[in-house]
Amino acid sequence: MLDALYALSQSRLGPVWGPAVYEVVTSLVFIVAILVPLMGLMAYLTLWERKLIGWIQIRIGPNRVTFFGIPWLGGLAQPVADGIKLLFKEVIFPANANKALFVLAPMLALMPAIAAWAVIPFAPDLVLSDINAGLLYVMALTSVGVYGVIIAGWASNSKYAFLGAMRSAAQMVSYELAMGFALVVVLMVSGSLNLTDIVNGQGKGWFASMGLNFLSWNWLPLAPMLLVYFISGIAETNRAPFDVVEGESEIVAGHMVEYSGMAFSLFFLAEYINMLLIATLTVIMFFGGWQAPISSPVFDAVPPILWLLAKIFVVVSMFLWIRATFPRYRYDQIMRLGWKVFIPLTLVWIVVIGAWMQTPWSLWK
Amino acid sequence: MVNFETVVFYVFAAILLGSALRVITARNPVHAALYLVLAFFTAAAIWLLLRAEFLAITLVLVYVGAVMVLFLFVVMMLDINLERMREGFWRTLPLGLAVGILMAFEMAVVLYDRWQGLARAPKVPAADYSNTKELGRLIYTEYAYAFELAAVILLVAIIAAIALTLRRRKDSRSQDPSEQVKARRADRVRLVSMPADKDG
Numbered sequence: 001m002l003d004a005l006y007a008l009s010q011s012r013l014g015p016v017w018g019p020a021v022y023e024v025v026t027s028l029v030f031i032v033a034i035l036v037p038l039m040g041l042m043a044y045l046t047l048w049e050r051k052l053i054g055w056i057q058i059r060i061g062p063n064r065v066t067f068f069g070i071p072w073l074g075g076l077a078q079p080v081a082d083g084i085k086l087l088f089k090e091v092i093f094p095a096n097a098n099k100a101l102f103v104l105a106p107m108l109a110l111m112p113a114i115a116a117w118a119v120i121p122f123a124p125d126l127v128l129s130d131i132n133a134g135l136l137y138v139m140a141l142t143s144v145g146v147y148g149v150i151i152a153g154w155a156s157n158s159k160y161a162f163l164g165a166m167r168s169a170a171q172m173v174s175y176e177l178a179m180g181f182a183l184v185v186v187l188m189v190s191g192s193l194n195l196t197d198i199v200n201g202q203g204k205g206w207f208a209s210m211g212l213n214f215l216s217w218n219w220l221p222l223a224p225m226l227l228v229y230f231i232s233g234i235a236e237t238n239r240a241p242f243d244v245v246e247g248e249s250e251i252v253a254g255h256m257v258e259y260s261g262m263a264f265s266l267f268f269l270a271e272y273i274n275m276l277l278i279a280t281l282t283v284i285m286f287f288g289g290w291q292a293p294i295s296s297p298v299f300d301a302v303p304p305i306l307w308l309l310a311k312i313f314v315v316v317s318m319f320l321w322i323r324a325t326f327p328r329y330r331y332d333q334i335m336r337l338g339w340k341v342f343i344p345l346t347l348v349w350i351v352v353i354g355a356w357m358q359t360p361w362s363l364w365k
Numbered sequence: 366m367v368n369f370e371t372v373v374f375y376v377f378a379a380i381l382l383g384s385a386l387r388v389i390t391a392r393n394p395v396h397a398a399l400y401l402v403l404a405f406f407t408a409a410a411i412w413l414l415l416r417a418e419f420l421a422i423t424l425v426l427v428y429v430g431a432v433m434v435l436f437l438f439v440v441m442m443l444d445i446n447l448e449r450m451r452e453g454f455w456r457t458l459p460l461g462l463a464v465g466i467l468m469a470f471e472m473a474v475v476l477y478d479r480w481q482g483l484a485r486a487p488k489v490p491a492a493d494y495s496n497t498k499e500l501g502r503l504i505y506t507e508y509a510y511a512f513e514l515a516a517v518i519l520l521v522a523i524i525a526a527i528a529l530t531l532r533r534r535k536d537s538r539s540q541d542p543s544e545q546v547k548a549r550r551a552d553r554v555r556l557v558s559m560p561a562d563k564d565g
Contacts, residue, residue: 140423169434173435
């Protein structure tokens with residue numbers, strides 16, 4: 001069908017503009033095809049978070065709002081109700097706020113979070129843009145997300161918001177380094193920046209040839225990097241226990257304190273989409289992406305994208321579990337953990353893995 | 366001939382020039398810094414058009430993702446008096462112009478011979494060609510010494526920057542985490558056995 005479309009656009013618009021229009025139109029369609037399920041996932045992630053944390057804390061969680069009064073769907077319509085509520089609330093501008101930047105900030109928070117999904121491979125050959133430097137692209141975009149927070153804090157003309165912005169600027173830049181170094185190790189062992197190649201590289205090796213794929217994935221030989229990456233990911237998305245950026249007991253809600261209605265919900269969207277993104281990247285880098293854990297006829301019959309989704313679900317639930325379990329870190333301890341523990345650890349591990357790869361016992365040939 | 370890439374190039378070039386102009390004309394320093402961010406982003410997009418993907422993405426990663434964040438951080442913290450900043454404009458203009466013209470001249474000397482116009486864009490590389498790999502190969506083979514020299518200079522600069530600014534204030538208090546971890550109950554609490562007060 002795509003070939004027919006290509007031929008049609010070429011015959012109607014000529015050899016120069018035909019391919020260009022074709023590219024733009026098909027890209028837009030694919031983008032919508034990724035975005036719509038992503039938004040749905042994000043909405044139900046908020047419900048899952050409230051339910052799971054409720055159960056962990058021996059509460060029930062949201063169980064009232066239902067579709068069309070059907071009683072056993074209690075709670076399932078909660079995200080829809082929340083969305084409608086936020087849509088109809090007024091966006092209030094604080095006095096002396098910088099209006100243009102105040103409006104721009106939530107968009108700047110959301111855009112990189114969404115744009116990073118362009119290079120995520122959901123299954124073999126199911127990727128919007130299979131670029132060579134995919135890993136680099138994801139790192140660049142996640143590093144840009146901090147602007148939304150900083151600009152929101154500055155444009156709000158509020159001390160709480162500004163303090164949140166300062167904290168986030170320091171925290172996110174620090175943890176990006178550790179995260180980047182952890183990914184450098186993954187890049188070293190896979191020899192490619194392309195995310196599809198990174199996943200495919202994990203399906204090879206001694207264990208994989210015996211059918212035990214899950215022991216060939218990167219999490220086993222790179223376990224310390226998985227830990228660093230996962231914890232840095234929590235810090236990078238400003239989730240508890242590293243949520244001093246919002247710190248509701250100290251600075252009310254940090255950069256979001258002056259936002260209401262849809263402007264607020266854009267920050268919310270960005271946070272949850274970033275969480276999904278970090279979980280997806282963890283799965284792709286360390287848990288073999290779409291690959292089945294054991295190669296057996298039953299497991300191989302499951303569509304690869306379902307494996308990916310199942311793994312993302314487990315990792316995201318870890319995020320929520322951690323939030324329900326740990327008290328908030330003190331700010332100086334966060335900085336200490338990032339700079340004095342993680343960065344030296346990753347630097348040493350780069351050398352260790354580099355040396356390991358040069359020995360005859362290298363796992364990655 | 367006008368094709369899609371040329372249109373994209375001119376759009377990005379216009380945005381780049383406009384934002385670069387706003388960097389120096391914006392009254393608010395935070396706005397100026399944000400326009401600089403836009404300029405970096407657009408420059409990265411133009412590099413992508415030249416198929417220099419590694420350089421383009423690294424520009425975003427390093428300059429937009431880290432350097433400009435710290436820049437904004439500092440600019441937002443400073444108490445900037447706009448009136449006083451604009452005072453010296455006419456006095457420093459000749460010096461600024463002289464430096465600018467000299468820089469333009471130097472770049473012209475380097476680039477004039479190689480200027481080929483827009484028509485000769487780089488050829489489309491083969492599908493398995495990796496910009497990053499090629500760059501890595503060149504840096505670690507042909508230009509290994511220059512690269513290592515640059516790395517050493519950067520390392521010296523990092524250490525010097527830290528050494529120059531590292532100052533331990535006498536009145537600042539901080540905890541030592543290893544001390545905290547090592548603390549035992551016996552260090553902090555002393556249980557005293559006292560007879561109960563009969564009259565109380």
